[in-house]
Amino acid sequence: MIDTLLINTVSTDPIESLETDPEIRLTVLTHPEYAHHYRPDTPVLLVDDVTDLHQVRNTVVELIRTRPIDHVVAPSERGLQPAGYLRSFLGLPGTGYDTANRFSNKYAMKRALAAAGLPVAPFAPLGSLADLPRRATELGWPVVVKPVIGAAARDTHVLADPAAFTELLSSPHAAGLRDCRYPLILERFVDVEAEFHCDGVVSDGVVRFASVSRYVLPPLVRRGRIAGSYTLPADSPELAPIAELHRAAVVALGLRDGVTHLEVLRTGAGFLIGEISARPGAGGIGEMVRLRHGVDLWQALIDVSVGREPACTSTDSGDVVIACMLPARPGRVEYVTPAAALAALPGVVGVRGLVEPGAVVPDESSSGIYAGVVFLRAPTEAAVPAKIAALERAFTLNVSPAKAA
Incomplete structure (x- = not known):
């Protein structure tokens, strides 16, 4: 049997295949609100946040005291970082943390793509919103600001000029960027055909x-x-x-x-x-x-x-x-x-x-x-x-x- 850990939240697509695969013995790591997606006989470990690498590590270390893990499956964006971290930390096969970070951290990704000579829009790291006007002036307005880790265009904003930035700061939409625990990335907005x-x-x-x-x-x-x-x-x-x-x-x-x-x-x-x-x-x-x-x-x-x-x-x-x-x-x-x-x-x-x-x-x-x-x-x-x-x-x-x- 292949002892497999699924790190998942919202993605329901692979669940049935994993639970019915005759070669796989499945354990799931998820949030309490998603536990009902799984069969009663599927072991489910609960954490507050699957992106909290320390919490995930500690939970899985306790798991492997009684049940081995051979492989990790991550079907959604939120699972890429913890899956890569666990593979590197536990010495498991598959995509390790460095590679997983390049596929999920937009700044690390853009740096690697640009270093390889591949075409990307001009970009810059953004430590805080306070730095945005200066960085945007360097890149050239208009710009797009978003967290370096995220999916589905969440907390992604197009800013045409400094006035648009001021308007964003005074709106409720700025809270997602202010409270984000990840760094931000700024990119020059391009006209897309x-x-x-x-x-x-x-x-x-x-x-x-x-x-x-x-x-x-x-x-x-x-x-x-x-x-x-x-x-x-x-x-x-x-x-x-x-x-x-x-x-x-x-x-x-x-x-x-x-x-x-x-x-x-x-x-x-x-x-x-x-x-x-x-x-x-x-x-x-x-x-x-x-x-x-x-x-x-x-x-x-x-x-x-x-x-x-x-x-x-x-x-x-x-x-x-x-x-x-x-x-x-x-x-x-x-x-x-x-x-x-x-x-x-x-x-x-x-x-x-x-x-x-x-x-x-x-x-x-x-x-x-x-x-x-x-x-x-x-x-x-x-x-x-x-x-x-x-x-x-x-x-x-x-x-x-x-x-x-």
Whole structure:
């Protein structure tokens, strides 16, 4: 048996596969509010914060007094740092802390990418918000400020000029940056013509599979609108350069085995790497890739994490697959278009995670808040806008005021 520790919070995608894998004996490390996701017979260790490396270390050291750990699986952004730390601290195989840090700490990541000659927007470390005007003047306004560790565009702000910075400081949104326990990073804001992502599987240092998709809307502007992405057709001229940026980024950051999610910006001057992570993309990306290519990124993550060869041979469906994230608004859900009605729309092949009446949608500034994901097939890239427009007309979400949980 492979004694495996899963460090997880919000990601439910790999749970069933891990719990039913006949070769894996699973133990879970999570927060109390996520313990209900697991079977009663799955051992679950609870911590206040999986990103607290000392708390995680102490908890796992107690665990291994009675139960060995052979491998660590981290399916979401919050688990990358503690998983890498545990592998290094305990001498376990897999991605160690230095590499995990380069894939999760945006400043360390950008330094490594820039040192390898890969295209990134100008950036600078930011010790405190008080330093922002000076640093922004050096980089050139407008700028983007965010924590060096984080996901789903949380606490990410675009500032056009010093007046916008002053306005941010006087708003409640500044609290997330002031209270953040991580350093901040400042980047020059660039005019983006289009944004893409590349999702890959790496084994023994070689990219074994890569899928390139285009975002419907950039993550920073999609709140309140149907968002998501679609797989590019096989003849797209953007496939090859983005796949090459992905390969080069994997080499520059030193990943030997893992699943990756790279974000790429197309500007008037060419492509820029936004960021890359060593975990599958969220928002239905894994299912979108499976529908198009037949490759299960979540299973591949499990396999490479426990030392098995990943199955990543692509069987291209030949069409364009779209993952649409339905917009959510803060409040208590009073009505939502039923899943059956959405599934009956032309081209729809799946509806997942649809919010239910009575649920409370939190008021968070995050691209990770949405009402569900709808998967569609389109014959060509040109047909994508019409498919999304039809879904937008069919979808209704009514909410009433409620304090976010």
